[in-house]
Amino acid sequence: MNVLLIYPKFPDTFWSFTFALSFIGKKAAFPPLGLLTVASLLPDKWSKRLVDVNVDSLKDKDLLWADMVFIGGMAVQRESAKQIIARCKALNLKVVAGGPLFTSEPDEFKEVDHLVLDEAELTFPAFLSDLQNGQPKKIYRASGFCDLCDTPAPSWDLIKTKRYASMSIQFSRGCPFNCEFCNVTTLFGHRSRLKTPQQIISELDLIYTLGWRGSIFFVDDNFIGNKGYLKTHLLPALIEWRKDKKGCVFFTEASINLADDPELLDLMVKAGFDAVFIGIESPDEASLTECHKTQNKNRDLLESVAIIHRSGLQVMGGFIVGFDNDMPSIFQKQIDFIQKSGIATAMVGMLQAIPGTRLFKRLQGESRVVDTFSGDNVNGTTNIIPRMGMDKLLDGYQSIMKQIYSPKYYYRRVRTLLKELKTPEIKQPINFQRFLSFFRSAFRLGVLGKERFQYWKLIIWTLIRKPRQLPTAITLSIYGHHYRKICELYIL
Known part of the structure; x- marks a missing residue:
């Protein structure tokens, strides 16, 4: 059995760190831990490959190699997941899906062949047993919670860690x-x-x-x-x-x-x-x-x-x-x-209001849930009717984001943090990646960026007052650039 595990694309969000990753030469913030763990639950004799769409493109030859596709993800990856599932079905590939997205919204994915929901440690063995016997079911659910002592170590050999x-x-x-x-x-x-x-x-x-x-x-x-x-x-x-x-x-x-x-x-x-x-x-x-x-x-x-x-x-x-x-x-x-x-x-x-929560049930009962939960709670949208009114909420939200991520207020906040933050006990070695991030930030933020005055003010202040916190100051400067870009694209 050739099994292809696919991790859908994260859209550009606060959590994706898309505009920060280029400073350090990385493709994605975090690896697909859930799918790597699921891979370890598969039979050893099966051939396994993993494509993380956040770091690699999904090619037709990957799909043609596979006998079955396993896909997992979170609500924010919904659109990418649907696109991947459509590609698989066009090639008549069997699709098995699980994870928070599918567990919370199983009715939204009727085209998936097998929904292995809840915690995989409980539902996956039953699916594999039925598959071996030639009678796999449409949906697998668990009645309780698993013992994490039974959870295997992730199959790290399926990814290139240096891309993260x-x-x-x-x-x-x-x-x-x-x-x-x-x-x-x-x-x-x-x-x-x-x-x-x-x-x-x-x-x-x-x-x-x-x-x-x-x-x-x-x-x-x-x-x-x-x-x-x-x-x-x-x-x-x-x-x-x-x-x-x-x-x-x-x-x-x-x-x-x-x-x-x-x-x-x-x-x-x-x-x-x-x-x-x-x-x-x-x-x-x-x-x-x-x-x-x-x-x-x-x-x-x-x-x-x-x-x-x-x-x-x-x-x-x-x-x-x-x-x-x-x-x-x-x-x-x-x-x-x-x-x-x-x-x-x-x-x-x-x-x-996230499906399955008490908030969702309460507001649904009040007819105040109006849209699908996006999975991104910092993108300037909501799926509820707020009591204060949508216009007031959106205007107020935008006023918060405009101020706290403006260079003047953001860099001031970083200095407030560094004044209070105890010097770290654990020293990270100075490596090529850290040198690269400093020079890239110095050029892109300190020379080309609109925030160059605030950037150099922070760097000089840190060198004088908190020199061991310089890596933190540079990292937070890069993060600030990312947050501002997200605000400009989706919120302001």
């Missing part, structure tokens, strides 16, 4: 919280299910053996869902692992209550983490109450961010406008909070 800006690894699935707009618990449950430290170290060893010496993204939706296990098992193992390893740094996603645990912060920094994405959502208590973001309530959010920065972890923040409780003043409140916090990477989106 970061590698990915998964430690846990699930989140203990219950935010109304989030589909994590729908897909993966409330209980944090964990891999063993031995699994993680084995996966890291494999990535390291391949020659990787850059960033590694722990893709967990809430890395700190089980703090006790992190502190007693995984983080000590990571600290031990990196004693004789150079170059790799980690980043992840977590909840704001990370700021309440100085021991956990210290261990994460010693283990090699240097950044964390946190859903801030809103500085407004009423809106936090509305969306059941209980972990963010009754706390000084600015101080919580500052605590995390002072520990040595850079906070990347997610923000939402368009809650029912949002007043017209929310837009300036969001601007003020983002600027004061020093969160350079501020992902601000209009509220969207």
Whole structure:
């Protein structure tokens, strides 16, 4: 059996980092971790190839080689997935699909031959067994959640890692919280299910053996869902692992209550983490109450961010406008909070209702869901009818993005961050890629860019005040260029 695994194209979004990748000579931000893991579930005797459309073109000869195609992805990849499926069907190729996109919207893909949904560790074996017996079904669903101890290591041999800006690894699935707009618990449950430290170290060893010496993204939706296990098992193992390893740094996603645990912060920094994405959502208590973001309530959010920065972890923040409780003043409140916090990477989106969430069900019951969820929560669109009115929401959203990503305010925010951010303990080696990114940024941003005054002001300030933070300053300058390009193309 010749199996072709295909990963659909990501559109240009805040998360794609399209306009930043060219500075470092990379094709895509992250590898297709889900499909690489599915590949490891396939029989060893099968011939396997993977085409990531984000780094390679999908050629007819690839499709003609295959007996069957496996495709997976997220909602934001919907259009590309449909185009790929159409090409496969035109060649009478059997298509097997799974992952968050297909699990959330199975009725939208009737042309797919087999929908292997939910967690592949549970549904894939049943599909393979039926396929071997010549009686594969249309849809496979799981009634519960898998044990991650049964999850195999990804088949990294199917891709060229040097084409990506970061590698990915998964430690846990699930989140203990219950935010109304989030589909994590729908897909993966409330209980944090964990891999063993031995699994993680084995996966890291494999990535390291391949020659990787850059960033590694722990893709967990809430890395700190089980703090006790992190502190007693995984983080000590990571600290031990990196004693004789150079170059790799980690980043992840977590909840704001990370700021309440100085021991956990210290261990994460010693283990090699240097950044964390946190859903801030809103500085407004009423809106936090509305969306059941209980972990963010009754706390000084600015101080919580500052605590995390002072520990040595850079906070990347997610923000939402368009809650029912949002007043017209929310837009300036969001601007003020983002600027004061020093969160350079501020992902601000209009509220969207994701199929399967409690928000979707509530608003659908109120006849306020009007369009298909785009999968991109920072592209200036929404699939709901906001209580404040669409025109007011869009105008306010655009005012936020216009200000926070203007060179004047963005570079000012980066300096605020660097003033507070503890000097990193883990040193990344100066390599050709880092030299290249500096010279490209110096020319494209410092000579040709409209922001050249702010760029050189930041670089000189950093060299004088925080010289060891120069790589961070350059990276954030490049990110700022990407965010502005996305704003100009799709939002403003």
